[in-house]
Amino acid sequence: MLKTAIFPGSFDPFTIGHESVVRRALDIFDKIIISIGYNSQKKGFFSLENRKKMIGEIFKDEQKISVMSYDIMTVDFCKEQNAKYILRGLRTAQDFEYERAIAQMNLSLKGIETLFLLTLPEHSPISSSIIREILSYGGDVSKFISLKINIKNYIEK
Amino acid sequence: MLKTAIFPGSFDPFTIGHESVVRRALDIFDKIIISIGYNSQKKGFFSLENRKKMIGEIFKDEQKISVMSYDIMTVDFCKEQNAKYILRGLRTAQDFEYERAIAQMNLSLKGIETLFLLTLPEHSPISSSIIREILSYGGDVSKFISLKINIKNYIEK
Amino acid sequence: MLKTAIFPGSFDPFTIGHESVVRRALDIFDKIIISIGYNSQKKGFFSLENRKKMIGEIFKDEQKISVMSYDIMTVDFCKEQNAKYILRGLRTAQDFEYERAIAQMNLSLKGIETLFLLTLPEHSPISSSIIREILSYGGDVSKFISLKINIKNYIEK
Amino acid sequence: MLKTAIFPGSFDPFTIGHESVVRRALDIFDKIIISIGYNSQKKGFFSLENRKKMIGEIFKDEQKISVMSYDIMTVDFCKEQNAKYILRGLRTAQDFEYERAIAQMNLSLKGIETLFLLTLPEHSPISSSIIREILSYGGDVSKFISLKINIKNYIEK
Amino acid sequence: MLKTAIFPGSFDPFTIGHESVVRRALDIFDKIIISIGYNSQKKGFFSLENRKKMIGEIFKDEQKISVMSYDIMTVDFCKEQNAKYILRGLRTAQDFEYERAIAQMNLSLKGIETLFLLTLPEHSPISSSIIREILSYGGDVSKFISLKINIKNYIEK
Amino acid sequence: MLKTAIFPGSFDPFTIGHESVVRRALDIFDKIIISIGYNSQKKGFFSLENRKKMIGEIFKDEQKISVMSYDIMTVDFCKEQNAKYILRGLRTAQDFEYERAIAQMNLSLKGIETLFLLTLPEHSPISSSIIREILSYGGDVSKFISLKINIKNYIEK
Numbered sequence: 001m002l003k004t005a006i007f008p009g010s011f012d013p014f015t016i017g018h019e020s021v022v023r024r025a026l027d028i029f030d031k032i033i034i035s036i037g038y039n040s041q042k043k044g045f046f047s048l049e050n051r052k053k054m055i056g057e058i059f060k061d062e063q064k065i066s067v068m069s070y071d072i073m074t075v076d077f078c079k080e081q082n083a084k085y086i087l088r089g090l091r092t093a094q095d096f097e098y099e100r101a102i103a104q105m106n107l108s109l110k111g112i113e114t115l116f117l118l119t120l121p122e123h124s125p126i127s128s129s130i131i132r133e134i135l136s137y138g139g140d141v142s143k144f145i146s147l148k149i150n151i152k153n154y155i156e157k
Numbered sequence: 158m159l160k161t162a163i164f165p166g167s168f169d170p171f172t173i174g175h176e177s178v179v180r181r182a183l184d185i186f187d188k189i190i191i192s193i194g195y196n197s198q199k200k201g202f203f204s205l206e207n208r209k210k211m212i213g214e215i216f217k218d219e220q221k222i223s224v225m226s227y228d229i230m231t232v233d234f235c236k237e238q239n240a241k242y243i244l245r246g247l248r249t250a251q252d253f254e255y256e257r258a259i260a261q262m263n264l265s266l267k268g269i270e271t272l273f274l275l276t277l278p279e280h281s282p283i284s285s286s287i288i289r290e291i292l293s294y295g296g297d298v299s300k301f302i303s304l305k306i307n308i309k310n311y312i313e314k
Numbered sequence: 315m316l317k318t319a320i321f322p323g324s325f326d327p328f329t330i331g332h333e334s335v336v337r338r339a340l341d342i343f344d345k346i347i348i349s350i351g352y353n354s355q356k357k358g359f360f361s362l363e364n365r366k367k368m369i370g371e372i373f374k375d376e377q378k379i380s381v382m383s384y385d386i387m388t389v390d391f392c393k394e395q396n397a398k399y400i401l402r403g404l405r406t407a408q409d410f411e412y413e414r415a416i417a418q419m420n421l422s423l424k425g426i427e428t429l430f431l432l433t434l435p436e437h438s439p440i441s442s443s444i445i446r447e448i449l450s451y452g453g454d455v456s457k458f459i460s461l462k463i464n465i466k467n468y469i470e471k
Numbered sequence: 472m473l474k475t476a477i478f479p480g481s482f483d484p485f486t487i488g489h490e491s492v493v494r495r496a497l498d499i500f501d502k503i504i505i506s507i508g509y510n511s512q513k514k515g516f517f518s519l520e521n522r523k524k525m526i527g528e529i530f531k532d533e534q535k536i537s538v539m540s541y542d543i544m545t546v547d548f549c550k551e552q553n554a555k556y557i558l559r560g561l562r563t564a565q566d567f568e569y570e571r572a573i574a575q576m577n578l579s580l581k582g583i584e585t586l587f588l589l590t591l592p593e594h595s596p597i598s599s600s601i602i603r604e605i606l607s608y609g610g611d612v613s614k615f616i617s618l619k620i621n622i623k624n625y626i627e628k
Numbered sequence: 629m630l631k632t633a634i635f636p637g638s639f640d641p642f643t644i645g646h647e648s649v650v651r652r653a654l655d656i657f658d659k660i661i662i663s664i665g666y667n668s669q670k671k672g673f674f675s676l677e678n679r680k681k682m683i684g685e686i687f688k689d690e691q692k693i694s695v696m697s698y699d700i701m702t703v704d705f706c707k708e709q710n711a712k713y714i715l716r717g718l719r720t721a722q723d724f725e726y727e728r729a730i731a732q733m734n735l736s737l738k739g740i741e742t743l744f745l746l747t748l749p750e751h752s753p754i755s756s757s758i759i760r761e762i763l764s765y766g767g768d769v770s771k772f773i774s775l776k777i778n779i780k781n782y783i784e785k
Numbered sequence: 786m787l788k789t790a791i792f793p794g795s796f797d798p799f800t801i802g803h804e805s806v807v808r809r810a811l812d813i814f815d816k817i818i819i820s821i822g823y824n825s826q827k828k829g830f831f832s833l834e835n836r837k838k839m840i841g842e843i844f845k846d847e848q849k850i851s852v853m854s855y856d857i858m859t860v861d862f863c864k865e866q867n868a869k870y871i872l873r874g875l876r877t878a879q880d881f882e883y884e885r886a887i888a889q890m891n892l893s894l895k896g897i898e899t900l901f902l903l904t905l906p907e908h909s910p911i912s913s914s915i916i917r918e919i920l921s922y923g924g925d926v927s928k929f930i931s932l933k934i935n936i937k938n939y940i941e942k
Contacts, residue, residue, distance in 0.1 A: 003185070024270055027241065028160070028185065073451040084184065090257075090273070093250040093878045094568040097408040100247075104278050104439035109453065113181055116247070116273040121261050122907045125575035137544040139580070230922040250407045251725040254879045261910035266924070279436045282732035294701040296737070317656070338741055341712065342631070342656065387608040398655065404728075404744070407721040411565040414718075418596035418749050423610065427652055430718070430744040435732050474813070495898055498869065499788070499813065555812065561885075561901070564721045564878040571875075575906050584809055587875070587901040592889050593750045722882040753889035765858040767894070 002030040005085040005115070008037055008074050012044040013131060013154070014055050017123035019146050021089035024117055026064060033081055034059070036069040045132045050154040058146045075110040086114040091124045161188040162242040162272070165231050168193055169201040170288060170311070171212050174280035176303050178246035181274055183221060190238055191216070193226040202289045207311040215303045232267040243271040248281045318345040319399040319429070322388050325350055326358040327445060327468070328369050331437035333460050335403035338431055340378060347395055348373070350383040359446045364468040372460045389424040400428040405438045475502040476556040476586070479545050482507055483515040484602060484625070485526050488594035490617050492560035495588055497535060504552055505530070507540040516603045521625040529617045546581040557585040562595045630658040633713040633743070636665055636702050640672040641759060641782070642683050645751035647774050649717035652745055654692060661709055662687070664697040673760045678782040686774045703738040714742040719752045789816040790870040790900070793859050796821055797829040798916060798939070799840050802908035804931050806874035809902055811849060818866055819844070821854040830917045835939040843931045860895040871899040876909045 007022055011034070022032060034055050038048050046054070052067050059065040070077040078086065086106060090096055103114035119126075131141045135155070145151045164179055168191070179189060191212050195205050203211070209224050216222040227234040235243065243263060247253055260271035276283075288298045292312070302308045321336055325348070336346060348369050352362050360368070366381050373379040384391040392400065400420060404410055417428035433440075445455045449469070459465045478493055482505070493503060505526050509519050517525070523538050530536040541548040549557065557577060561567055574585035590597075602612045606626070616622045635650055639662070650660060662683050666676050674682070680695050687693040698705040706714065714734060718724055731742035747754075759769045763783070773779045792807055796819070807817060819840050823833050831839070837852050844850040855862040863871065871891060875881055888899035904911075916926045920940070930936045 028272070073448065073453055076451070076453075090253070092568045092572075093253050094408065094565065096247070096250050096253045097406045100275055101406075101439040101441065101444065103275050105444055105448075107277075108439070108457075109448070113274065115185070116275075117270065118257055118260050118273075120264075121909050124906050124909065125572040125579070127572065130572065130576055134544065134576075134580070137547070139544055139547075143579075230919065230924055233922070233924075249725045249729075251722065251879065254877045258877075258910040258912065258915065262915055262919075265910070265928075266919070278438050281435050281438065282729040282736070284729065287729065287733055291701065291733075291737070294704070296701055296704075300736075342743070387605065387610055390608070390610075404724070407724050408565065410718070410721050410724045411563045414746055415563075415596040415598065415601065417746050419601055419605075421748075422596070422614075423605070427745065429656070430746075431741065432728055432731050432744075434735075499900070561881070564881050567875070567878050567881045571903055574903050578905075584902065586813070587903075588898065589885055589888050589901075591892075592752050595749050595752065720882045720886075722879065753886040753893070755886065758886065758890055762858065762890075762894070765861070767858055767861075771893075 002082070003028070003085070004031040004033065004081060004083040005029045005087040006033050006035045006074065006078050006081065006083045007087045008035045010038065010044065010128065011036055011051050011055065012128050013046050013051065013145065013151060014058065015126050015128060015131060015144050016146055017089060017091070017119050017126045019058060020120055020123060021087070021117050022059070022065065025087050026062070028115070029085070030064065032065050032087065033083065034065060034067045035077060036067070037074060038069055038071055040071065045135065046154055047156060050156070054149055054154050058148045075106050075112045078112045079110060084113065086112055088114055088116050089119045090116045091119045159187040159239070160185070160242070161190065161238060161240040162186045162244040163190050163192045163231065163235050163238065163240045164244045165192045165194055167195065167201065167285065168208050168212065169285050170203050170208065170302065170308060171215065172283050172285060172288060172301050173303055174246060174248070174276045174283045176215060177277055177280060178244070178274050179216070179222065182244050183219070185272070186242070187221065189222050189244065190240065191222060191224045192234060193224070194231060195226055195228055197228065202292065203311055204313060207313070211306055211308070211311050215305045232263050232269045235269045236267060241270065243269055245271055245273050246276045247273045248276045316344040316396070317342070317399070318347065318395060318397040319343045319401040320347050320349045320388065320392050320395065320397045321401045322349045322351055324352065324358065324442065325365050325369065326442050327360050327365065327459065327465060328372065329440050329442060329445060329458050330460055331403060331405070331433050331440045333372060334434055334437060335401070335431050336373070336379065339401050340376070342429070343399070344378065346379050346401065347397065348379060348381045349391060350381070351388060352383055352385055354385065359449065360468055361470060364470070368463055368465070368468050372462045389420050389426045392426045393424060398427065400426055402428055402430050403433045404430045405433045473501040473553070474499070474556070475504065475552060475554040476500045476558040477504050477506045477545065477549050477552065477554045478558045479506045479508055481509065481515065481599065482522050482526065483599050484517050484522065484616065484622060485529065486597050486599060486602060486615050487617055488560060488562070488590045488597045490529060491591055491594060492558070492588050493530070493536065496558050497533070499586070500556070501535065503536050503558065504554065505536060505538045506548060507538070508545060509540055509542055511542065516606065517625055518627060521627070525620055525622070525625050529619050546577050546583045549583045550581060555584065557583055559585055559587050560590045561587045562590045630710070631713070632659040632661065632709060632711040633657045633715040634661050634663045634702065634706050634709065634711045635715045636663045638666065638672065638756065639664055639679050639683065640756050641674050641679065641773065641779060642686065643754050643756060643759060643772050644774055645717060645719070645747045645754045647686060648748055648751060649715070649745050650687070650693065653715050654690070656743070657713070658692065660693050660715065661711065662693060662695045663705060664695070665702060666697055666699055668699060673763065674782055675784060678784070682777055682782050686776045703734050703740045706740045707738060712741065714740055716742055716744050717747045718744045719747045787815040787867070788813070788870070789818065789866060789868040790814045790872040791818050791820045791859065791863050791866065791868045792872045793820045793822055795823065795829065795913065796836050796840065797913050798831050798836065798930065798936060799843065800911050800913060800916060800929050801931055802874060802876070802904045802911045804843060805905055805908060806872070806902050807844070807850065810872050811847070813900070814870070815849065817850050817872065818868065819850060819852045820862060821852070822859060823854055823856055825856060830920065831939055832941060835941070839934055839936070839939050843933045860891050860897045863897045864895060869898065871897055873899055873901050874904045875901045876904045
């Protein structure tokens with residue numbers, strides 16, 4: 001049976017921190033589905049369509065990686081995709097406490113296990129929300145985004 | 158290539174928290190080596206020999222699991238065993254900060270990745286050191302130890 | 315003089331974590347008032363009326379427990395009720411830091427002491443906000459709610 | 472060259488915790504600009520004008536301290552003011568994790584260093600948000616505000 | 629039945645932080661036994677005898693408080709004394725994580741509940757170990773010790 | 786008056802994390818005394834003499850920096866050196882809680898202020914104790930030590 005993992009998030013936008021975690025997990029799984037959770041009532045900074053394109057572009061040469069979006073419970077999406085695992089990156093102790101509650105609930109609800117990798121030390125201060133804030137002031141975020149894309153192309157006018 | 162993980166620790170003694178993490182990780186890896194790190198100058202509560210026996214007994218029906226001991230750097234032991242991964246359980250935010258520094262150093266030193274699973278909520282207060290303390294007062298620790306063994310048989314007289 | 319404690323919260327909904335803390339504190343106090351703080355401008359997931367009913371049903375056999383709601387400062391509500399104590403459950407280090415600031419302010423403002431019990435390990439991932447999120451997706455939350463009630467009866471159509 | 476630091480915040484309102492950090496940092500710098508970051512779309516509890524007046528009144532005898540407001544990125548405001556440093560107070564571990572990410576980004580983006588002082592132990596539970604909450608219930612906050620001002624004079628009717 | 633609590637610790641020495649927690653808990657219990665846990669193999673800075681005298685002197689006017697020492701498991705000592713509760717003070721998030729594991733084990737082992745009060749903000753940096761360190765350098769610790777005693781009288785020559 | 790800061794530690798050994806904090810603080814102070822606290826009863830991995838030499842070599846071109854050792858209380862050493870400030874680097878939330886208690890005591894005891902800089906993200910996993918452990922296994926630590934020195938020259942045979 002294929003070992004499939006979901007890498008869930010809002011990825012608004014997808015950062016080099018996210019990218020690094022996915023690449024470092026590639027050898028563990030047969031398939032990683034980067035899964036954009038969205039809520040039709042909350043508009044993101046980047047459109048769902050552009051987030052998908054961005055991630056697709058970053059990993060276009062990786063056969064094992066696909067990109068999807070979902071608006072159901074993460075564990076239900078795992079079941080739909082036959083994924084037994086959720087993959088998550090951990091940066092800080094504060095992240096950890098939040099992630100722990102979610103992961104323990106996901107295991108309790110549907111038997112889905114969460115595997116954690118640590119972000120690299122140099123990526124620890126990077127978060128999508130800080131990037132959105134810098135962008136909202138017109139600042140340059142290119143060093144926090146994959147070299148494979150130009151983030152300006154994904155911002156709607 | 159086999160996906161091999163080291164599950165390192167002093168396991169003095171091996172608790173149901175440890176056991177649960179290993180069992181839940183079984184599907185991820187082809188081989189898990191429970192690896193007892195020891196220091197010939199620090200005597201444990203349980204002898205190295207008895208720790209090995211205890212763990213061997215608990216997992217005697219699991220083909221994928223073996224037990225070894227080592228007295229070199231954990232990353233060097235990984236290299237010797239062709240293990241690309243270290244498996245660790247996380248209980249608390251305090252654990253997390255300690256584990257993060259070690260894991261980031263292990264990646265930086267020898268490219269060994271650490272995968273974390275969370276302990277189950279009901280196992281979070283259990284630690285080898287609390288068990289040793291209860292044992293030192295003659296208390297009963299059987300509910301913190303695998304049902305498959307009788308810990309009293311492993312305490313030296 | 316009666317030893318009265320307020321157990322304040324929004325209880326949207328009341329979980330088995332809350333229930334366990336109240337039951338374990340019953341012997342300490344003569345009277346525990348489960349006190350639903352509400353803000354007329356924030357609509358909850360469950361109506362205030364249904365939250366009261368739910369809690370009343372759970373503790374209908376406990377003479378020492380009553381349910382009330384309030385929309386003033388918690389310490390002022392304590393004064394009104396002649397309660398010298400606030401009872402709170404603690405789950406995580408993150409909870410702790412938040413609770414500490416509130417409790418130290420309550421002591422400084424009106425001399426009200428806060429007593430903390432720890433939630434049971436198996437209840438640590440349970441929170442009202444996670445339950446509301448599961449409910450918003452139509453998921454089953456019955457294992458996080460008192461066996462004495464059927465939560466579906468309290469959701470408004 | 473003058474050693475200038477920005478002390479940024481929303482200061483809604485400015486507390487004795489903020490005041491204490493600024494006074495204790497006075498000898499380190501030649502100039503401290505208390506810098507009210509605001510967002511024209513978020514209305515504060517106190518008007519920007521009144522926040523400036525309040526702080527100006529508190530420090531009217533300190534030649535080294537000035538008060539300004541800004542609505543650009545904090546690091547860009549530092550550059551405009553020739554300030555090489557950001558000054559911040561730290562109260563709790565939770566504060567710390569939040570502040571660390573911001574400070575590391577500010578260093579990475581524009582080379583601005585952040586210096587931290589700890590708040591005094593007795594100030595650790597005091598925050599602008601708790602004060603606003605007390606005020607919203609008509610409570611008395613005078614003990615959390617500088618003796619040099621009467622906060623009631625700054626609340627708009 | 630009397631509501632009895634154990635306030636356990638090594639109290640080497642007993643600080644104003646300890647004193648404040650005990651006094652603030654006086655109204656909750658009928659009896660508080662300040663219980664010095666000791667290990668005959670670890671010599672303290674203060675002798676067990678002097679620690680008892682110190683605490684006895686501080687609370688000589690409090691009928692509800694007694695001082696004892698014990699060298700068994702804390703929960704077993706609770707059973708011996710018919711104490712259903714352990715009282716503990718909490719200072720920091722780090723304290724919390726340590727205390728949580730102990731308290732959850734005590735509940736699991738013998739059904740003993742632990743009640744936590746927060747130390748006052750101004751007492752949060754005070755610990756017996758820092759006081760011992762200051763004393764080892766001949767420093768003055770009088771402001772961290774009850775006004776009712778002169779700590780110099782308890783240091784052995 | 787000269788603005789003098791003490792940068793205290795055991796520096797066994799001095800890491801690139803320490804070096805980076807000192808260099809980044811150079812513009813703030815007129816003089817930084819790297820101050821090796823030692824205890825004649827605890828032998829370090831590196832001799833006190835070699836620690837001094839190592840640090841002296843690293844900063845031999847910096848006029849503002851000197852190296853000293855002391856075996857009294859840090860605040861008393863500050864007084865002797867007319868230093869009003871202690872400089873410290875912060876890595877993690879766990880560091881923070883420990884440092885906070887010490888810093889608040891130092892302020893309370895002798896009015897000495899502590900200024901904190903954050904270590905760079907990439908230095909956050911580096912600590913003297915991890916380096917000593919790697920060295921004890923004969924591992925290579927050169928990437929954690931200043932390029933200006935060869936650490937092998939400082940290890941006693």
